[in-house]
Amino acid sequence: YAEEFFGGNAGGVMLDRTAAEIFRTPLDELVLQVCLFWEMATSSSSMVTNGDDEGRRRRRRGRGMSPIAFLNGAPEPPHPSKVWHACCHLREVGALRLVIPPPSEGNIASTDHDQALFRLTPLGYHLAQLPVDAKVGKILLVGCILGCTEPALTIAAALSHSKSIWLNYLPSSSSRGNDGTTNTSKAQSREMAAKRHRELILSIVNGSGGGTTATVVHRADTIATVVAYDAWTSRSTRKDRKLFAATHALDHGVLWEMNRLREQFRDCLVAADFLPPRVHRRDGGANGDESLSPLSIVDDETTLLLATACLVAGLYPNVATLVRPNKEKRIRGRRLLTKDVAGGETCLPDFSSFQRDRVKNASEVGKDVYAVYHGTHRSVNPAGFETPRQGGRSMGTHRGGSTPPSSSCLLLSEVNFVSRLALLLFGGGEMDVRDDGALVVDDWLKFKVGSERSGYDAGGLLIRELRVELERVLLRRIVGKCDDDDDNNGLSSDKGGAVSLQQQKRVMHIVKTLLLEG
Numbered sequence: 001y002a003e004e005f006f007g008g009n010a011g012g013v014m015l016d017r018t019a020a021e022i023f024r025t026p027l028d029e030l031v032l033q034v035c036l037f038w039e040m041a042t043s044s045s046s047m048v049t050n051g052d053d054e055g056r057r058r059r060r061r062g063r064g065m066s067p068i069a070f071l072n073g074a075p076e077p078p079h080p081s082k083v084w085h086a087c088c089h090l091r092e093v094g095a096l097r098l099v100i101p102p103p104s105e106g107n108i109a110s111t112d113h114d115q116a117l118f119r120l121t122p123l124g125y126h127l128a129q130l131p132v133d134a135k136v137g138k139i140l141l142v143g144c145i146l147g148c149t150e151p152a153l154t155i156a157a158a159l160s161h162s163k164s165i166w167l168n169y170l171p172s173s174s175s176r177g178n179d180g181t182t183n184t185s186k187a188q189s190r191e192m193a194a195k196r197h198r199e200l201i202l203s204i205v206n207g208s209g210g211g212t213t214a215t216v217v218h219r220a221d222t223i224a225t226v227v228a229y230d231a232w233t234s235r236s237t238r239k240d241r242k243l244f245a246a247t248h249a250l251d252h253g254v255l256w257e258m259n260r261l262r263e264q265f266r267d268c269l270v271a272a273d274f275l276p277p278r279v280h281r282r283d284g285g286a287n288g289d290e291s292l293s294p295l296s297i298v299d300d301e302t303t304l305l306l307a308t309a310c311l312v313a314g315l316y317p318n319v320a321t322l323v324r325p326n327k328e329k330r331i332r333g334r335r336l337l338t339k340d341v342a343g344g345e346t347c348l349p350d351f352s353s354f355q356r357d358r359v360k361n362a363s364e365v366g367k368d369v370y371a372v373y374h375g376t377h378r379s380v381n382p383a384g385f386e387t388p389r390q391g392g393r394s395m396g397t398h399r400g401g402s403t404p405p406s407s408s409c410l411l412l413s414e415v416n417f418v419s420r421l422a423l424l425l426f427g428g429g430e431m432d433v434r435d436d437g438a439l440v441v442d443d444w445l446k447f448k449v450g451s452e453r454s455g456y457d458a459g460g461l462l463i464r465e466l467r468v469e470l471e472r473v474l475l476r477r478i479v480g481k482c483d484d485d486d487d488n489n490g491l492s493s494d495k496g497g498a499v500s501l502q503q504q505k506r507v508m509h510i511v512k513t514l515l516l517e518g
Contacts, residue, residue: 095134318372
């Protein structure tokens with residue numbers, strides 16, 4: 001088959017063997033494991049007596065470790081630039097701290113990155129012990145700390161699964177005829193599926209009374225998945241859940257696998273002592289015939305707002321801003337702008353996103369400004385070719401059933417519009433207060449907090465100090481889960497100072513109040 005496919009030149013085109021896994025997978029988890037190994041080795045070496053020469057040498061090297069230098073010892077080492085990229089990503093998540101920067105830190109093509117030394121943060125220590133992506137793990141941990149564990153588990157399961165729960169066809173109308181004429185039925189099926197999705201979301205938010213819940217659900221793809229999963233679990237039997245999924249064009253198999261993932265993540269959090277042990281499982285039994293305990297989180301608007309805060313904490317720095325049209329300045333707008341994308345390139349939610357029409361129909365004024373997203377992929381749709389598939393679904397049509405334009409476009413998956421306060425308080429990056437009172441995060445996100453009467457500079461300073469206090473509270477909660485060594489296992493952190501329980505409650509009360517009012 002290979003000889004026929006490659007025209008008799010298979011030997012000159014195909015590789016001799018499959019590339020090593022270290023070249024084919026993200027290195028974030030591997031870097032975390034390497035750093036955890038070094039932390040544990042350094043901690044054990046500190047127990048060695050002072051007369052041990054090896055112990056003294058280890059303590060002299062105890063300022064940090066270089067993942068690039070360590071992995072260079074592998075039989076087939078990964079490229080140093082890929083390891084450096086993984087280290088930078090983990091720094092953005094908050095899992096690593098750069099102890100000694102390389103001589104040329106700003107130069108990506110530099111060859112001296114192996115001189116950089118890193119240490120695990122308390123957050124990184126726990127993320128290294130969770131068998132999930134670093135960002136997903138951070139969502140789980142922040143969800144436990146903020147008291148919104150259930151939606152955090154669902155978010156983590158949805159982002160970890162390769163497929164979406166939203167089908168782009170109705171299962172009852174997906175059969176094909178023998179004559180092969182299925183174009184019309186496919187288009188009708190897509191339109192009906194999109195309509196069922198909208199009806200499901202409307203029925204859920206109307207049942208909750210609308211208000212803040214409706215705003216949060218309509219603006220966030222991932223939160224819409226959370227409430228849809230919530231509605232699916234409220235069905236008493238597996239037969240009812242399967243019928244519910246078919247009626248609303250949901251993938252019952254993906255929903256069931258998400259339920260299994262939630263239980264696995266819950267067990268990991270229990271093992272890490274972030275959750276108490278459970279007496280009864282919520283996985284519906286071995287055969288799935290038992291009822292699942294409904295989550296009913298849609299009735300609690302505070303929980304949904306905290307769930308968006310978890311999304312910001314986990315997905316940052318994947319942030320996009322909505323460019324609105326402006327007739328006076330002749331700006332067409334109606335697209336998203338990210339930090340790493342050239343200003344003239346079109347950037348939109350992917351074709352299966354609930355937010356695609358929101359962006360394309362954006363007016364000159366509105367509340368939607370900032371969004372966090374899960375990932376990016378490029379769609380090239382020349383005439384006669386379908387766009388790539390993602391998550392097991394064809395990306396060639398969006399929820400309205402029409403065909404995307406025949407041009408290159410950067411698409412964002414799982415787009416969630418969030419409030420500026422959620423982004424300021426739970427996002428990462430360096431925060432500066434300018435002379436005009438504006439808050440600038442990572443040298444590109446600009447905010448003005450407060451009013452002209454009270455002074456923007458005062459509002460910016462208050463938000464910055466509140467963020468510092470919130471980071472101290474989160475750190476205190478995370479550090480409290482580490483082993484009770486006097487030096488916290490030697491794990492590195494930039495935030496210090498004890499935080500009393502009363503202070504923690506006061507800070508969390510202020511944060512929740514601001515999220516509700518913002």
